[in-house]
Amino acid sequence: MAKFESLSVARWIDRGFYRLTAAFAVGIAGILVWILVTLFQTAYPAIAKFGLGFLFSSRWSVQEEIFGALPLIYGTVVSALVALAIAVPIGVGIAVFLTEDFLPAQIRTPIAFVIELLAAVPSVVYGLWAIVVFIPFVKPVLELVHQVLGWIPLFGSAPTNVGLMYTSLILAIMISPTIIAISRDSLVSLPPQLRQGALALGATRWETILKVLLPASLSGIVGAVMLALGRALGETMVAAMLIGSKNAISASLFAPGQTIASMIANQFGEATGLQRASLLYAGLILMLITLAVNVLAELIISRFQQVEH
Amino acid sequence: MQNMQSSTSRTSTNAIADQAVALRAENVSVYYGAFQAVRNVFLDVPKNQVTAFIGPSGCGKSTLLRCFNRLNDLVASARVDGKISFQGRDLYARDMDPVEVRRRIGMVFQKPNPFPKSIYDNIAFGARINGFRGNMDELVERSLRSAALWDEVKDKLNQSGLALSGGQQQRLCIARTIAIEPEVILMDEPCSALDPVSTLRVEELMHSLKEQFTMVIVTHNMQQAARVSDMTAFFNAEAGEGGSRFGYLVEYNKTQDIFSSPQQQETHDYVSGRFG
Numbered sequence: 133m134a135k136f137e138s139l140s141v142a143r144w145i146d147r148g149f150y151r152l153t154a155a156f157a158v159g160i161a162g163i164l165v166w167i168l169v170t171l172f173q174t175a176y177p178a179i180a181k182f183g184l185g186f187l188f189s190s191r192w193s194v195q196e197e198i199f200g201a202l203p204l205i206y207g208t209v210v211s212a213l214v215a216l217a218i219a220v221p222i223g224v225g226i227a228v229f230l231t232e233d234f235l236p237a238q239i240r241t242p243i244a245f246v247i248e249l250l251a252a253v254p255s256v257v258y259g260l261w262a263i264v265v266f267i268p269f270v271k272p273v274l275e276l277v278h279q280v281l282g283w284i285p286l287f288g289s290a291p292t293n294v295g296l297m298y299t300s301l302i303l304a305i306m307i308s309p310t311i312i313a314i315s316r317d318s319l320v321s322l323p324p325q326l327r328q329g330a331l332a333l334g335a336t337r338w339e340t341i342l343k344v345l346l347p348a349s350l351s352g353i354v355g356a357v358m359l360a361l362g363r364a365l366g367e368t369m370v371a372a373m374l375i376g377s378k379n380a381i382s383a384s385l386f387a388p389g390q391t392i393a394s395m396i397a398n399q400f401g402e403a404t405g406l407q408r409a410s411l412l413y414a415g416l417i418l419m420l421i422t423l424a425v426n427v428l429a430e431l432i433i434s435r436f437q438q439v440e441h
Numbered sequence: 442m443q444n445m446q447s448s449t450s451r452t453s454t455n456a457i458a459d460q461a462v463a464l465r466a467e468n469v470s471v472y473y474g475a476f477q478a479v480r481n482v483f484l485d486v487p488k489n490q491v492t493a494f495i496g497p498s499g500c501g502k503s504t505l506l507r508c509f510n511r512l513n514d515l516v517a518s519a520r521v522d523g524k525i526s527f528q529g530r531d532l533y534a535r536d537m538d539p540v541e542v543r544r545r546i547g548m549v550f551q552k553p554n555p556f557p558k559s560i561y562d563n564i565a566f567g568a569r570i571n572g573f574r575g576n577m578d579e580l581v582e583r584s585l586r587s588a589a590l591w592d593e594v595k596d597k598l599n600q601s602g603l604a605l606s607g608g609q610q611q612r613l614c615i616a617r618t619i620a621i622e623p624e625v626i627l628m629d630e631p632c633s634a635l636d637p638v639s640t641l642r643v644e645e646l647m648h649s650l651k652e653q654f655t656m657v658i659v660t661h662n663m664q665q666a667a668r669v670s671d672m673t674a675f676f677n678a679e680a681g682e683g684g685s686r687f688g689y690l691v692e693y694n695k696t697q698d699i700f701s702s703p704q705q706q707e708t709h710d711y712v713s714g715r716f717g
Contacts, residue, residue: 328554333571333621347558
């Protein structure tokens with residue numbers, strides 16, 4: 133009899149645990165919806181006044197109470213995409229380098245560990261390091277690029293001590309560990325038979341890597357890239373410190389700019405009324421962009437996984 | 442002791458004329474670090490025949506097989522002593538490119554390992570990297586037909602190779618090996634992950650392929666060796682100094698002789714099912 137009693141206790145605990153975790157799971161989704169609703173409500177005055185025109189207007193004038201987010205959206209998306217353009221090839225390259233037998237395992241493991249530690253550096257520290265060390269070091273290089281390739285609009289302005297390019301470069305360093313770590317995990321988890329199969333067909337090491345291993349781990353790599361993109365889009369501190377807070381769209385990557393996150397960080401403390409609502413509207417847009425990126429990532433990953441299995 | 446045995450097998454294989462030899466192992470020993478996995482093997486693999494390597498686990502038969510296409514190069518600690526030659530050329534010569542070796546000596550693995558690509562691309566991959574310039578559709582069809590898989594997959598060439606059953610996957614792997622037109626196909630326990638019906642189909646395939654290819658198959662299954670092979674090499678393992686086991690060739694002869702009138706007591710015990 134006692135046996136059955138303990139069984140019913142176990143069942144009771146089981147059921148309780150199930151309900152608790154179910155509540156948490158629903159709660160997470162609930163918080164997401166709640167944040168969206170609150171953002172929408174607090175941003176509503178600006179939404180009502182400017183509508184979708186907010187997305188396409190470049191004026192941000194506190195005195196006139198006219199607000200438009202186009203330069204912020206531009207700065208957010210472009211700085212993140214430039215960061216990706218730099219970090220993806222380097223990050224995936226390092227991931228390949230750390231998984232294939234280019235290095236002895238005794239060196240590989242500590243390097244991978246240190247790279248993952250990079251993810252633990254606070255963004256404000258990255259910002260300070262950029263101002264004190266990185267920008268003085270990189271600025272002459274950008275000046276050279278401007279002199280030689282200045283006829284290309286992307287490099288059309290002389291670099292100053294702030295700018296979108298510095299933000300992108302630091303963002304690239306910040307998101308690389310994510311790309312490296314997840315790409316590396318997905319490369320490591322490939323069955324060794326895949327590599328052997330390719331080599332046994334007379335593929336060289338690089339043919340094996342480029343045509344078999346990387347395509348096979350594409351879902352993981354795309355996932356890593358999307359996560360990194362999400363981080364780059366939302367990164368606040370680095371953008372606020374380095375981008376120059378200039379509310380304008382410039383074709384040149386060396387010019388100062390503004391992102392949604394840096395704008396909010398700079399202005400929200402003193403903002404009231406319509407300005408405050410406009411900042412929240414911009415925040416809502418940022419959230420929708422990152423949500424879209426994440427949903428897209430999920431779709432891409434599941435699409436690739438269908439091919440793989 | 443086993444040196445003597447090796448030399449007996451040496452004499453038995455000397456009967457094969459040199460032109461008819463595809464692969465020749467002369468006094469081959471394989472080491473992983475300080476550990477000797479295979480000791481002093483002499484063996485000639487005849488052209489356009491099926492040669493089977495049988496023996497208990499740990500006897501080094503797969504290890505030796507992987508030396509024939511230099512796949513053991515992937516193991517950093519692996520080292521090959523002695524000489525392995527392919528059509529008279531030393532496979533481990535300094536100027537021998539392992540990639541070239543693997544293009545001419547294909548391999549099918551124990552576990553089917555199609556690429557996570559479409560059936561079509563699984564076949565086309567090897568041809569593409571080898572600079573194939575002919576009609577790819579035709580090559581894919583021909584390879585799949587040779588592997589007796591065409592009728593089952595002709596309507597779904599764009600589907601993932603991983604969507605096939607285990608037996609189909611293995612035939613796909615054979616097809617992609619055929620597609621690069623190697624001279625030799627090495628098979629490392631190709632049926633051990635397959636059900637009996639699939640096994641039978643792969644065995645039939647081996648029969649039909651030996652006109653074109655020299656085949657070496659490692660198998661745990663003695664009946665399989667008896668069914669598919671022309672020559673059989675029996676390997677055994679023995680505890681060496683310090684308790685580590687090493688593999689060696691006990692006897693190598695026509696399959697019929699190995700199973701009906703083995704020269705060595707060990708072979709006799711193994712094929713009659715007394716151990717292993």
